[in-house]
Amino acid sequence: MPRIDPNEVREIAQLSRLRLSEPEVARLTGELDAILGYIDELKQVDTEGVEPMTHAVPFDCPLRADEVGPMLTPDEALAGAPRREGTLFVVPRIVPGPGGDM
Amino acid sequence: MSAPDVINTTLTEQAHGVREGRFSARDLVDAYLARIERIDGRLGAYLRVDAAGARQQADAVDADKRAGKALGPLAGVPLGYKDIYVTRGLETTCASRILQGWIPQYESTATTRLTQAGAIRLGKLNMDEFAMGSSNENSAFKPVRNPWDLERVPGGSSGGSAAAVAASLCAGSLGTDTGGSIRQPASLCGIVGMKPTYGRVSRHGVVAFASSLDHPGPFGKSVEDVAALMEVMAGHDPNDATSIDAPVGKYREASRAGLSGLRIGLPAEYFAAGMDPEVETAVRAAIDELGRAGAKVVPVSLPNTRHAISVYYLVCTAEASSNLARYDGVRYGHRAAEVANLDDLYGLTRGEGFGAEPKRRIILGTYVLRAGYYEAYYGKALRVRRKIADDFARAFSQCDVLATPTSPITAFKLGEKSADPLQMYLADIYTVAPALAGVPALSQGCGFSKAGLPIGLQLIGPPLGEEAVFRVAGAYERATQWHTRRPSAVESLS
Numbered sequence: 001m002p003r004i005d006p007n008e009v010r011e012i013a014q015l016s017r018l019r020l021s022e023p024e025v026a027r028l029t030g031e032l033d034a035i036l037g038y039i040d041e042l043k044q045v046d047t048e049g050v051e052p053m054t055h056a057v058p059f060d061c062p063l064r065a066d067e068v069g070p071m072l073t074p075d076e077a078l079a080g081a082p083r084r085e086g087t088l089f090v091v092p093r094i095v096p097g098p099g100g101d102m
Numbered sequence: 103m104s105a106p107d108v109i110n111t112t113l114t115e116q117a118h119g120v121r122e123g124r125f126s127a128r129d130l131v132d133a134y135l136a137r138i139e140r141i142d143g144r145l146g147a148y149l150r151v152d153a154a155g156a157r158q159q160a161d162a163v164d165a166d167k168r169a170g171k172a173l174g175p176l177a178g179v180p181l182g183y184k185d186i187y188v189t190r191g192l193e194t195t196c197a198s199r200i201l202q203g204w205i206p207q208y209e210s211t212a213t214t215r216l217t218q219a220g221a222i223r224l225g226k227l228n229m230d231e232f233a234m235g236s237s238n239e240n241s242a243f244k245p246v247r248n249p250w251d252l253e254r255v256p257g258g259s260s261g262g263s264a265a266a267v268a269a270s271l272c273a274g275s276l277g278t279d280t281g282g283s284i285r286q287p288a289s290l291c292g293i294v295g296m297k298p299t300y301g302r303v304s305r306h307g308v309v310a311f312a313s314s315l316d317h318p319g320p321f322g323k324s325v326e327d328v329a330a331l332m333e334v335m336a337g338h339d340p341n342d343a344t345s346i347d348a349p350v351g352k353y354r355e356a357s358r359a360g361l362s363g364l365r366i367g368l369p370a371e372y373f374a375a376g377m378d379p380e381v382e383t384a385v386r387a388a389i390d391e392l393g394r395a396g397a398k399v400v401p402v403s404l405p406n407t408r409h410a411i412s413v414y415y416l417v418c419t420a421e422a423s424s425n426l427a428r429y430d431g432v433r434y435g436h437r438a439a440e441v442a443n444l445d446d447l448y449g450l451t452r453g454e455g456f457g458a459e460p461k462r463r464i465i466l467g468t469y470v471l472r473a474g475y476y477e478a479y480y481g482k483a484l485r486v487r488r489k490i491a492d493d494f495a496r497a498f499s500q501c502d503v504l505a506t507p508t509s510p511i512t513a514f515k516l517g518e519k520s521a522d523p524l525q526m527y528l529a530d531i532y533t534v535a536p537a538l539a540g541v542p543a544l545s546q547g548c549g550f551s552k553a554g555l556p557i558g559l560q561l562i563g564p565p566l567g568e569e570a571v572f573r574v575a576g577a578y579e580r581a582t583q584w585h586t587r588r589p590s591a592v593e594s595l596s
Contacts, residue, residue, distance in 0.1 A: 009465060016423060016468045017430070018461060019449030031523050032466055038524055039412040039479070045486050052484030053491055054314055055344075056300035056540020057565055062343055076207040080434035089432050092443050 003036040004029060105129035109137060110588060112324045113179045113273035113331075120163065120178030127160035127167075127178030131222055134180045138224070138271050141595045144252060146244045147266040149185050151225035152192055156180065159222045176334060177220030182272035184263045185226040186233055187213050187318075188307040192223075196309050197241040198231045200455025201435045210307025211342065212276060212318050212335045219334045224272050228262030232426065233278055233311040234459045235259045236286055236529045239520050242457050247516070248291060249589035250555055254513040257287030260321070264291040267321045269592045274322040274331055278308060280315045281414050282508075282533025285545040288321060289508035289558025292547040294328045294575070294585065295321045297533075299565050300540030301346040303332075304339035312421035313344075315414075315537050324585050325546060325575040329353035332568065348566060356569040357576030362396030364574060367501030371407035372532055377510045384549035384557040385507045388578065392505065395577050400501050404493040409486050410535040411527060416470050416483035417538070423467030426460060462523060491539040498564040503574050506532055508545040508558035532560060542568045546575050547584040554590070 006029045013020045020028070074087045083090035105125040108116055120127050135153050142148050163178045183189065186196050190209040195201045217223065230240035238246040238261025246261040248254040249269040256265040260277025264287035267275050277284040279297035288295025296319045303318045310316060320331035333354065338347040368389060373382065393399050431437035431451030438450035456464070470479035497504060510531060519526045536543040541562055548559035559578070563571040579585060 004469065008469070012465050012468045012472075014449075015472075016427070016464050017445075017448035017452055018456070018464060019446075019453035020461070021453075024461070028462060028465055031462060032469070034524050035415065035466060035527075039416060042409060042412045042416075042482050042486055045406070045409055045482075045489070047482060047485035047489070050485040050488050052481060053488035054484060056314065056491070056538075057346060059301070059344065059346075062340075064340065072207055078433075079207055080204055082431060082435075082437035091432055092441055092447050094444050 002033050004032050105133040109133050109270050109273070113176070113322060113327045114324065116273050117176055117179050120167070121173055123167065127163040127222065128157065130178055131156050131160040131180050131224070134224060134272060141269060141592060142271060144247065144595055145249060145265055145269060145271070145592070146246045147228055147262040147269065147271055148182065149195065149197065149226050149228050149243060149262070150193060152223060155192070156222050156224050163220055163222070174218065174220030175330065176216060178222065179220070179273050180222045180224045181216060182224050182227045182263065182266045182275040183213055184229050184260050184275070184277045186229060186278055186309045187276060188309065189213060189223070189226065192226065194226065194309070196232050197229045197243060198455065198457065198460070199242045199436055200429045200452070204434050208307060211304040211339045212308065215334050216331070227266055227275060230259035230261065230459070231457045232309070232422070232460050233259040233280055233283055234422070234463055236282070236526050237514070237519065238262065239516060240457060240459045245516060248513045249592040250292065251513065251553070252591050254515050254555070255290065257290035257509070257513065259283040260287050263321050264288055264293060264295065267291070267293050267323060268589055274320060274327055277319060277321055279317045279319055279537060280312050280418060281537050282530045284317070284319045284321065285508050285533050285543060285558070285560060286530065288545040290513040290556060292550070292556030292584070292587070292589070293321055293323055294325055294544065294546045295319065296328050296332065296544040297537065297542065298332065298336060298568060299346065299542045301344050302542070302566070302568070303335045304342040304345045306339055306341035310425040312418040313425060314421060315418055317537065325357045325572065325579045326354055328544070329357045329572050346566070351569045353568055353572050356572040359573050359576070360396065361392065361574045361577040364397050364503060364570065365501040366392050366397045366399050366574065367402035367497050367504045368399060369402050369404040369407065369497065369504060369506060371404050372506035377507065378512060380551045381507050381510060381512065381557050385559055388548040388559045389505055391581055392574065392578060395581050397574065402497040402500055402504070404497060404535065406486065406489045406493050407535055410490055410538060411531060413483045413486045413490065413538060414530070414534040415466070415527060416479055417487060419463040419467035420471050420480050421467070423464045423471065426464055429455060487538050490535050494539045494541055494562070494564070502563070502570045504562040506560045506562065508532060508560040512551045512553070512555035512557060536562050541565055542571055544571050544575050546579060548582070549584060550587070
């Protein structure tokens, strides 16, 4: 039985905001099924009482004083914007409304 | 030696040459730029060369020398940087169309430190897109070829960084290693590459692939070169919350200190079936050499090694799916042209901008983090990760440094593994576990196959154990001199 089917791939593509073509969905379904098949072997590993490890070296999240330091100017921050207006990034309208300005 | 002759030597020798006035920094940079012009068309190592910037930096070093000012430890040394390092004013793409045209407004800590030490930036080096790959065939722009055989891959994801050093297109370079992406290309290209302890080198300004696994690190022709780059790059950085606050070691001194008294552990699991017999022969001969040089060789076991690939492809894809969410067409990089709404903006921008491997990993990573699957996949992987780290801790109670092959195979041909993602993933079998555990690991040349392809020896140390690794690596290099051999495939191009 396949571990992942094309519908699930389409769902995940929507969750991760990736517009995929149908040939891509088909190819990814096969590839991911094979990879998940390989990864299945982890089920046999006894992890009773083992703490999850997210960090290679133990560390306390370091804090600093809440003081303003050097930072990008608005112009620097907006320098790479595909569309900008003044100090604003321009994106398609999110809430539908009259005009539909983009 | 004149500048054109010296580009085939180590960066250490080149730094001496500039300091002693044997040649100017400008002559050295011009020699490299000329060689890149002659050869790189066939190799594809560079994504962009900043000739004007490099000449300007070199002229500044020469002016300082004439004025009698103190020169930094790397003054005049021409380096290349993997295109994952954010470089202010110089396009940075991670070899992806989604960042094509992005001119950063800030600079990574690692490259800032190298510049402060006087190093010259020649340009940005090719890589697998977003550091995802083991052959540099996943670059959105062009593949990189192995200087030892142009029909073969240099390894990945830091393929450009490794090929450029091996072909003398820079004196040293920077790469990143998340599952092996410095060590494996170092092995396939016959040079030295190091993945430091996690947190030893700042990740500030290194575009994130998997934040708990990304390790910025250096490539060089010799162990001493890599040690020199490490001394400059390493150290605490307040801009990276995961950077370690511990003094930087004297790595060059360690590389000269010899290895007598050190115990070398051989993990049984790294000499399993399926290895290329020529690789096994060369690595076992290297270990014999280490014994002759004064090390004590002991057998050890890392029983959870066989789970490392599964754990890696669960953890790194989960983290990548989160890190790559920022590429949304809003603030930088590519934005799709025909967008009717926000869903189009995100979906089309990312669908057009990402290549096949990033898409594959984003989908897999999103899948394993889904509610309902999280504990079975990601949670499980994090627990097995701890078991892998504990294996290393236990082994280091019995030895000082582990020795293994870096890659089970030598360089394969372009196209040979690119059709089957799982086959490509298995190329990382010896490199992923040290990355998961965050322990330092270095690859150096230990011989060549009958076909003339480089074979790599991997040396692994305990956390912050870089000095022990450098002691062994330096001693081995002095005893064998593999690093002085030059790739003939590239000589015929120049």
